[in-house]
Amino acid sequence: MAFDRDLQPTAAIRGNLQFTHSGLVTANFFINPLGYGLRKASDKYDVKMAHHSLVNNLPNGSLLLGIQARLNTLDVLSKMVEGVDLDECEDYADEVVSSFERVRSIVPQTRIYLLSIPVGAASATGMSTLSRVWRGSTTTIDATALSRAELDAYQDKAEEILSRIGGDFEPTPVPAALFQWLWEHYLSRGAAGDPIAPTRAGTLDDATAAVFRSAALDEGAQADGNHRLRPSFVPVVKVVQPDLEFMPSYQAMLTPHSFPYAGMTFPGGSEFLNVLEGLGNVTVDWGIRVSTRSADQVLKHNETSLRRLGEQMDQRDQEVSFAQNTLMSKAQMLGEYNQHFEVNGAESEVSFTTVVAVGGASRDVTMDAVNTLKRRYKRFQIDLTAPVGAQVDLWSMLIPGSQPRRAFDDYAHIVPSDMWAGFVPFITSQIGDDSGPVIGVNLMSGNFEPIHFGIMEAALHDLSASFAVTGELGSGKSYFLKLIAVLVHDMGGQFLAIDRSQVGEWEHFATSIDDAVIIDLANPTVSLDPLRLFDPRIAGERTLDSLLPLLDLSPTSGAGAAASNLLTPRGVAEHRIHSLLDMFHAVRRLAEDPQYGVEFADLAARMGTVVDRVPVLFDPKLPTLSLNAAATVVRSHNLALPTAEELTTPHLYARLPLTKRLGTALYELVGVAAREAFLTDNGRFGLLVGDEAHHFTQTQVGSAVTSDFSRDGRKHLAAIGLASHDPAADFQGAAHNLIPNRFVFRQRDETLARNCLEWLGVDLNEAPFLLQVLREETSPPIGPGRQVPEERRGEMFMRDALNRIGRGKVLGPARADRAAAITSTPGAMRALDRRA
Numbered sequence: 001m002a003f004d005r006d007l008q009p010t011a012a013i014r015g016n017l018q019f020t021h022s023g024l025v026t027a028n029f030f031i032n033p034l035g036y037g038l039r040k041a042s043d044k045y046d047v048k049m050a051h052h053s054l055v056n057n058l059p060n061g062s063l064l065l066g067i068q069a070r071l072n073t074l075d076v077l078s079k080m081v082e083g084v085d086l087d088e089c090e091d092y093a094d095e096v097v098s099s100f101e102r103v104r105s106i107v108p109q110t111r112i113y114l115l116s117i118p119v120g121a122a123s124a125t126g127m128s129t130l131s132r133v134w135r136g137s138t139t140t141i142d143a144t145a146l147s148r149a150e151l152d153a154y155q156d157k158a159e160e161i162l163s164r165i166g167g168d169f170e171p172t173p174v175p176a177a178l179f180q181w182l183w184e185h186y187l188s189r190g191a192a193g194d195p196i197a198p199t200r201a202g203t204l205d206d207a208t209a210a211v212f213r214s215a216a217l218d219e220g221a222q223a224d225g226n227h228r229l230r231p232s233f234v235p236v237v238k239v240v241q242p243d244l245e246f247m248p249s250y251q252a253m254l255t256p257h258s259f260p261y262a263g264m265t266f267p268g269g270s271e272f273l274n275v276l277e278g279l280g281n282v283t284v285d286w287g288i289r290v291s292t293r294s295a296d297q298v299l300k301h302n303e304t305s306l307r308r309l310g311e312q313m314d315q316r317d318q319e320v321s322f323a324q325n326t327l328m329s330k331a332q333m334l335g336e337y338n339q340h341f342e343v344n345g346a347e348s349e350v351s352f353t354t355v356v357a358v359g360g361a362s363r364d365v366t367m368d369a370v371n372t373l374k375r376r377y378k379r380f381q382i383d384l385t386a387p388v389g390a391q392v393d394l395w396s397m398l399i400p401g402s403q404p405r406r407a408f409d410d411y412a413h414i415v416p417s418d419m420w421a422g423f424v425p426f427i428t429s430q431i432g433d434d435s436g437p438v439i440g441v442n443l444m445s446g447n448f449e450p451i452h453f454g455i456m457e458a459a460l461h462d463l464s465a466s467f468a469v470t471g472e473l474g475s476g477k478s479y480f481l482k483l484i485a486v487l488v489h490d491m492g493g494q495f496l497a498i499d500r501s502q503v504g505e506w507e508h509f510a511t512s513i514d515d516a517v518i519i520d521l522a523n524p525t526v527s528l529d530p531l532r533l534f535d536p537r538i539a540g541e542r543t544l545d546s547l548l549p550l551l552d553l554s555p556t557s558g559a560g561a562a563a564s565n566l567l568t569p570r571g572v573a574e575h576r577i578h579s580l581l582d583m584f585h586a587v588r589r590l591a592e593d594p595q596y597g598v599e600f601a602d603l604a605a606r607m608g609t610v611v612d613r614v615p616v617l618f619d620p621k622l623p624t625l626s627l628n629a630a631a632t633v634v635r636s637h638n639l640a641l642p643t644a645e646e647l648t649t650p651h652l653y654a655r656l657p658l659t660k661r662l663g664t665a666l667y668e669l670v671g672v673a674a675r676e677a678f679l680t681d682n683g684r685f686g687l688l689v690g691d692e693a694h695h696f697t698q699t700q701v702g703s704a705v706t707s708d709f710s711r712d713g714r715k716h717l718a719a720i721g722l723a724s725h726d727p728a729a730d731f732q733g734a735a736h737n738l739i740p741n742r743f744v745f746r747q748r749d750e751t752l753a754r755n756c757l758e759w760l761g762v763d764l765n766e767a768p769f770l771l772q773v774l775r776e777e778t779s780p781p782i783g784p785g786r787q788v789p790e791e792r793r794g795e796m797f798m799r800d801a802l803n804r805i806g807r808g809k810v811l812g813p814a815r816a817d818r819a820a821a822i823t824s825t826p827g828a829m830r831a832l833d834r835r836a
Contacts, residue, residue, distance in 0.1 A: 007217070007392075007395075007396050007399070007402075008183060008209070008212045008399065009021055009022065009024075009399065009401040009402055009403060010179060010209055010212065010400075010401060011208075011209055012206070012207070012208050012209065013176040013179050013206060013207040013208070014146060014151060014176070014206050015151075015173060015175070015176060015205070015206070016028045016029065016173035016174045016175070016176075017119075017151065017154055017155070018116075018179065018400055018401050019146075020401040020403075022403055023121045024118055024121055024401055024403075025118065025119050025120050025121060025154050026116050026117060026118050026119065026400055026401050027116075027117055027119045027154065027155070027157075027158035027173075028114060028115070028116045028117075028173070028174045028178070028179075028400055029114065029115045029116075029117075029162075029171035029172060029173055029174060030112070030113070030114060030171065030172040030173075030174055031064075031113040031114060031115050031169045031170075031171055031426050032113075032169055032170040032171075032172070033111075033113050033169075033426045033427050033428035033430075034047045034050060034168065034169070034424075034426060034427050034428070035047075035427075035428060035430070035802055035803070035804035036271075036424065036427035036428060036429060036804075037428075037429040037431070037444060037804055037805050037806040038444075038762055038767065038770065038797075038805035038806060038807075039761070039803070039804065039805055040761065040762075040763045040766065041267055041763065041766050043803075044266075044267040044424075045267075047424055047427060048266060048267075048421045048422055048424055049421070050166065050168035050169065051420075051421040051423070051424050051425070051426065052417060052418055052421035053164075053165055053166050053168070054165050054166075054168075054169065054421075054426075055290060055292065055348075055350055055417050055420055055421060056292065056346070056348050056417050057161065057164035057165045058117060058161070058165070058290055058292065059117055059118055059119075059161065060118075060290075060291035060292065061118050061289065061291060061404070062115070062116065062117045062118065062289070062290050062291075063114075063115070063116040063117075063287060063288070063289050063290075063397075063398075063400055063402075064113075064114075064115055064287065064288040064289075064290065064425055064426070065112075065113065065114040065115075065116070065285070065286070065287050065398060065400075066111050066112075066113055066114075066273065066276075066285065066286045066287075066425060066426075067111065067112045067113075067114065067182070067185065067197075067285050068109055068110075068111050068112075068276075068283050068284055068285055068447070069109065069110060069111075069112060069185060069194070069195075069196070069197030069283070070107065070108075070109055070194065070196050070197060071108045071109060071110050071196070071197065071449065071450075072196040072197065073100060073103050073104045076099075076103050076108070076438065076450050077096055077099060077100060077103070079434065079435040079436070079452055080096050080099065080435070080436065080437055080438060080452070081096055082435040082436070082454075082457065083435070083454075083456070083457050084456075084491050084492070085492070088492055089490060089491055089492045091489070091490040092437075092487075092490035092491045092492075094815055095437070095487075095490055095813060095814055095815050095818070098813075098814035098815045098816075099438060099814040102811070102814050103438070103450060106441060106448055106450075107448070108441065108447060108448045108449050108450055109447040109448065109449070110197060110447055110449055111277075111428070111445075111447065112197055113426050114174065114178075114182075114400075115169075115171060116400035116401070117158065117161055119154045119155075119157040119158045119161070120153075120154060120157055169426055175205060176205045176206055176207040177205065177207070179207060179211075179400070180207060180211045180212065181195055181197070182399075182400075183212050183213075183399070184213065185197075186239075186285075186357075186395075186398065186399070187213070187215045187239050187241055187249065188239075188241070188244070188247070188249050188359075189239075189249050189251050189283050189285065189357060189359025190249055190250070190251070190281075190282045190283040190358070190359030190360040190361060190365075190366065191244075191247050191248065191249040191359065191360075191361050192247045192361060193241075193244050193247045193249075194249075194283060213241060213242075213243075214241070214242060215239055215240060215241045215242070216239070216240045216241075216242075217237055217238075217239055217392050217395070218237065218238040218239075218240065219236075219237050219389075219391050219392050220233060220234055220235075220236065220237075220388075220391075221234060221236050221237075221238040221250065221363055223238065223240075224238065224363070233388050234363070234367070234388075235252055235253070235386035235387065235388050235391055236250055236251065236252050236363055236366060236367065236386075236391070237250070237251045237252070237253070237391045237392060237395055238250055238251075238363075239251060247361070248361075249359050249360075249361070250359065250360055250361070250362055250363045250365070250366040251357060251358065251359040251360075251366065251391075251395065252357075252358045252359075252366050252367065252370045252386050252391070253355055253356070253357055253358075253386060253387075253390070253391050253394035253395050254355070254356040254357075254358065254370065254373065254374075254384050254385065254386050255353065255354055255355055255356070255384070255385060255386075255387065255394060255411045256272075256354055256377075256382050256383065256384055256385075256411075256413065257383040257384065257385040257411075258382070258383045259381075259382055259413060259415075260380070260381040260382070263419065264380065264419070264422060266422035267422075269380065270380075270419075270422035270423055270424075271422075271423065271424055271427070272377065272380045272382055272423065273286055273423065273425050274427075275373070275376040275377065275379075275380070276356060276373070277429075277445055277446030277447060278446025278447075279358075279369050279372060279373070279446075281360060281361070281365050281369070282358055282359060282360040282365060282366060282369040283358075283359045283360075284356065284357070284358050284359075284369070284373075285356075285357045285359075285398060286354065286355065286356050286357070286425075287354070287355050287357070287397055287398035288352050288353070288354050288355075288425060289352065289353045289397055289408060290350055290351070290352045290420075291350070291351045291352075292348045292349060292350050292351070292417065293348060293349045293351075294348055294349075347416055347417055347418060348416075348417045349414060349415075349416060349417070350414070350415055350416070350417050350420040351412050351413070351414050352412065352413060352415075352420060353397065353408045353409075353411055353412045353413075354411075354413075355394045355395075355397050355398060356373065356384070357394075357395065357398060358370055358373065370386060387407070387410075387411070390407040390410070390411075393405040393406070393407035393408075394407050394411070428445070429442065429444040429445040429804075429806050430442065430445060430449060430804065430806070431444075431451060431798050431799075431800045431804050431805070431806040431808060432450075432451035432452045432453055432798070432800055432808075433452045433453060433454040433457065433458070433800065433801065434452065434454070435452055435454050435457055436452040436453050436454025436455065436456070436457050437452065437453060437454075437455075437487045437491070438450040438451065438452060438811070439451055439452075439453045439483065439484070439487075439810060439811065440794065440796075440808045440809050440810040440811050441808060441809050441811065442806060442807075442808050443795065443806075443807045443808055443809055444806040444807040444808070445806070451798070451808050453484070453741070455467070455484060455487070455488065455685075455687075455719060455741075456488065456491055456493060456685045456717070458714070458801065463714055463740075463801060464710060464713060464714050464719070464738060464739065464740055464741075464801070465713065465714065465718075465719035465741075466709055466710045466713055466719045466720045466721070466738075466739045466740075466741070467484070467719070467721050467722075467739060467740075467741035467742065467743065468693070468721070468722045468723070468724070468727070468731055468736070468739050468741070468742055468743070469481060469721070469722070469723040469724075469742075469743045469744075469745070470723065470724050470725065470726070470727045470731070470742075470743070470744055470745070470747070470756050470759070471725070471744060471745030471746055471747055471756070471796075472725060472745070472746055472747045472748060472749065472752070473725070475745035475746040475747065475779065476745045476746075476779065476793065476794055476796070476810060477691070477723040477745055478501075478505060478691060478723070479794070479810070479812070479822060479823075480743060480745070480794075480796075480810055481497070481689050481691060481721055481723055482497075482505075482506070482509050482822035483810065483812055483813065483822060484687070484689075484721055485497060485509075485631075485687060485689055485721075486509075486513070486813060486818055486821070486822060487813075488685060488687045489513060489630050489631055490818075491685075492684070492685070493630075493684060493685030493686065493687060493717075494627070494628075494629065494630045494631065494632075494678075494684055494685070494686050494687070495630075495631055495632070495686070495687040495688070495689060496627060496632040496633075496634065496670070496673075496674045496677075496678075496686075496687075496688055496689065497510075497631075497632070497633050497634070497689035497691075498633075498634050498636055498667065498670055498671075498689070498690055498691065498692070499633050499634065499635045499636065499637065499691075500636055500637055500641075500691060500692050501637060501691075502637050504635060504637070506633045506635075507633055507635060508821070509633075509821050509822050510631050510633045511821070512817060512818065512820075512821035513630065513631045514630075515629060515630060515631075516629065516630070516631040516632070516633065517629040517631070517632045517633070518633050518635065519625070519632065519633070519634045519635065520635045520638070521616055521634065521635065521636050521638070521639055521666050521670075522635075522637075522638035522639065523638075524615055524616035524619070524622060525622065525623075526616075526622055526623055526624065526625045526626075527616060527617070527619060527620075527622035527623065527624050527625065528616050528617060528624075528625055528666060528669045528670070528673065529579050529580050529616075529617050529618070529620070529624065530542040530543040530546055530547075530580075530669060530672075531543055531577065531578065531579050531580055531582075531583065532578070532579050532620075532624045533624050533625060533669075533673060534673075534676060535676075536569075536572075538676075540567035540568060540569070540572060541567075542672060543567055543580070543583075544563065544564060544567060545668075545672070545700075545701050546665045546668060546669055546672075546701065547563065547580075547665075548560055548563065549661065549664070549665060549699075549700075549701075550610065550661050550662060550664075550665040551603075551606040551607065551610075552606075552654075552661065553603075553606070558597075558598070558599040558602065559599050559600075559602040559603040559606065561599065562587075562590075562596075562599040562600050562602075562603050563587075563603055566583065566586065566587065566590075567583070578620075579618075579620045580617050580618050581611070581618045581619075581620050582620075583607075584604070584607050584608075584611055584618070587600055587603050587604045587607060588604045590604075591603070591604040609658065610658070610662060613662070614662060614666075616666065617666075625673055627673060627674060627677035627678070627686075628677075634670050636663070636666065636667060636670075639659075639662070639663035639666060639667065640657070640659040640660045640662075640663045641660060641663040641664060641667065641692070641695055642656055642660045642663075642664060642695075644694040644698060644726075644729055644730065646660070647694060647695075647698035647699060648698055648729070664695065664699060667695050667696075667702070668695075668696075668699060668701040668702050668705070671688065671690070671696055671701070671702055671705040672701065672705060674686070674688040674705075675688070675705050675708055675709065678709075678713075678716065678718040679708060679709070679712060679713065679716045679718050680716060681716055681717075683717070684717065685717045685718065685719075686716075686717065686718045686719075687718070687719050687720070687721060688705075688709060688718075688719075688720045688721070689720075689721045690720065690721070690722050690723070691723045692723075692724075693722040693723055693724035693730045693731070694724060694729065694730045696722065697722070697724075697730050697731070697732075697733075697736070698730070703733070705720075706720060706722070706736070707733075710736065710738040710739050711738055720739075722739075725747075725752065726752055726755055727755055727756055727759035728755035728758075728759065731759055740799075740800070740801040740803075741798075741799070741800060741801060742759065742760055742761075742798070742799040743796050743797070743798050744756045744757065744759075744760050744774065744796055744797040744798075745778070745779070745795075745796045746774065746775075746778045746779045746780075746795070746796075747774055747775065748775050748776075749775075750771070750775065753771055753774050753775050754771065756774065756797075757770055757771065757774060757797070760797055760799050760805060761799055761803065761805055762797075762805060773807075774797065778795045778796065778797070778807075779792050779793055779794065779795040779796075780792065794809050794810035794811065794812070795807070795808075795809050795810075796808060796809070796810060
């Protein structure tokens with residue numbers, strides 16, 4: 001079948017308005033799909049209600065489209081550099097350049113959602129206007145000749161419809177260029193010549209019918225046969241373009257023949273369009289054409305149908321057959337259907353035709369995908385058919401403005417609008433941000449879209465950039481923390497990380513960064529003396545926060561009160577206290593003075609136990625810590641730190657040995673120093689990284705640091721990144737609820753896996769299978785040595801800033817040197833260097 005004007009109805013385009021040869025005018029919009037994925041049922045019901053409002057307010061003949069297309073690699077890279085000055089961030093520029101080949105090799109795809117709504121027909125005045133710009137025997141329309149008033153009337157009609165629908169889907173007018181792209185995509189669906197998708201709305205412009213290229217549509221691929229004696233009855237359309245004859249597209253149009261008799265359960269059993277994702281080597285698009293009738297119209301039609309059934313039953317009441325039972329059954333169903341509309345006066349009836357278009361580079365590839373889809377739809381009890389003889393008609397239904405054809409009615413289905421809303425066609429499994437570095441790919445959508453994590457961009461937009469990670473040992477937590485840290489550094493920010501590992505994995509990583517500062521608290525080269533480290537206005541309070549727990553003193557005890565009085569501005573000035581060593585000397589002098597009693601003697605004895613053991617606090621010759629370096633790593637591996645149980649159990653905490661109290665005090669001081677340095681308006685993004693989260697979250701000072709970062713980091717271009725094995729113990733409270741970005745890596749322990757998924761926001765009562773997915777199918781150790789295959793590493797669950805939950809795979813840096821530097825085990829890296 002050769003191309004003719006009936007298949008491409010467009011006569012002219014003015015912005016997002018399409019004028020067809022039949023006089024129909026449509027308005028076309030990009031639709032922002034609603035987050036779905038692994039969200040709770042209550043959230044999914046909200047999505048259903050948005051679709052219910054949509055379908056109840058669409059005019060008859062509206063077209064919903066979901067178009068699968070390749071992502072433009074340069075488009076992905078442009079999102080990576082939004083808000084980043086590449087002239088100032090050469091390291092990040094290298095990362096973006098290195099990402100080009102990786103993104104292109106992944107061949108990411110996306111699904112573009114469109115809504116085409118009729119907004120009227122050309123009026124008599126409009127037709128006379130159009131007739132003036134016809135050229136000869138052609139039907140090309142000069143859209144520039146349309147008056148502003150005519151265009152405004154159509155736009156006002158579209159705005160009126162969108163206002164009734166609501167703003168859930170954030171419709172955005174499409175550019176005129178989209179119509180040309182959409183047509184060329186249909187002609188090349190699944191073939192090598194399929195053009196790259198325009199993923200963003202551009203400026204409004206004009207176009208005419210001349211932009212649409214011609215093609216031949218061969219139903220049944222008759223031209224592939226060696227003879228014409230026996231025509232092909234294969235339900236496939238071969239599309240050949242004159243200038244691309246060597247790259248034909250073989251396409252099959254599928255449509256549901258029947259839906260389950262008992263209905264489809266929502267959520268989980270009605271979202272039948274979700275199964276279209278994840279098919280390799282083919283492109284799958286879908287379109288739904290809808291028309292509605294009000295409840296009053298339905299009730300009147302049902303009365304007529306009931307009378308006809310009554311007449312048939314009267315005619316067959318003496319007949320011995322099954323017909324009487326069949327008619328009774330139909331009458332019962334009609335009664336239930338009628339009652340539904342009587343009870344729900346705001347309900348409407350939806351007549352809809354669904355077309356699933358599958359395209360591939362060969363007939364075999366396309367038919368294999370068709371058979372795969374048919375098997376998948378059996379799970380929904382949906383019989384999918386590819387009707388022979390109606391392929392071209394159904395192919396044309398996906399074209400905006402297409403005239404009604406018989407096949408549209410032949411394969412239409414009628415359901416109440418609340419049931420149709422359960423199909424939720426405009427949904428997405430997308431996770432991550434709209435821009436920022438690419439940290440991985442989406443595994444849930446089936447399209448391998450890049451996952452952007454705009455950690456610095458979020459802070460600029462007054463959103464929290466903090467994140468938390470959980471998972472078992474070796475699951476990828478530390479790797480992920482280092483990935484985010486190096487990206488922050490490369491984009492011009494700074495970070496401070498506390499390294500608890502014995503092998504010094506963060507120290508090894510920091511050696512790849514210019515001017516990085518490494519600090520070992522056991523062999524100090526800098527001082528953490530709070531009296532020297534902080535501004536005099538707050539130094540006394542910061543000192544008490546660390547010193548009193550270290551010395552096991554209550555603020556209201558005698559010795560505690562003595563320390564508090566001594567560190568007031570008056571006491572500091574009177575006793576000339578400039579450091580902790582000065583304070584110790586002042587306490588000893590006061591302890592020898594009889595008028596001050598035994599409080600200072602007690603305080604002097606307690607301080608005397610730590611003065612010589614902790615040079616990082618009491619050596620005034622050491623320079624104070626300065627957090628102005630782009631990367632600072634504090635090694636605390638030689639410090640004795642309490643366990644999570646010791647921190648949370650009162651009687652165990654009361655018996656903590658001095659070494660663990662000392663370790664906790666130093667650990668907290670590092671966090672407090674980062675808070676004072678990063679939570680200031682210095683114009684530079686700061687990230688505090690804590691791999692052993694319970695040391696921050698389970699103590700009073702550490703909890704305050706976490707709270708300040710999670711609450712106020714967005715105001716000061718700062719964030720905190722925490723990692724833990726058990727979020728139920730370490731990520732609790734209001735402060736942690738304010739950390740929006742959450743990542744869960746493999747966790748094989750059942751109890752901890754449950755805690756991880758519940759913390760993520762998954763309701764395991766609704767989706768119990770996810771527990772097995774996390775424990776057994778997320779980066780599973782398999783094969784000899786129980787090693788995780790390279791291609792399975794980095795798999796995780798993610799909840800983003802919009803509370804969307806999905807699955808992804810962390811990729812790591814694209815730069816080879818950065819990827820080598822963040823490998824967790826320095827010993828393994830040295831082995832790799834020797835092999836190289």
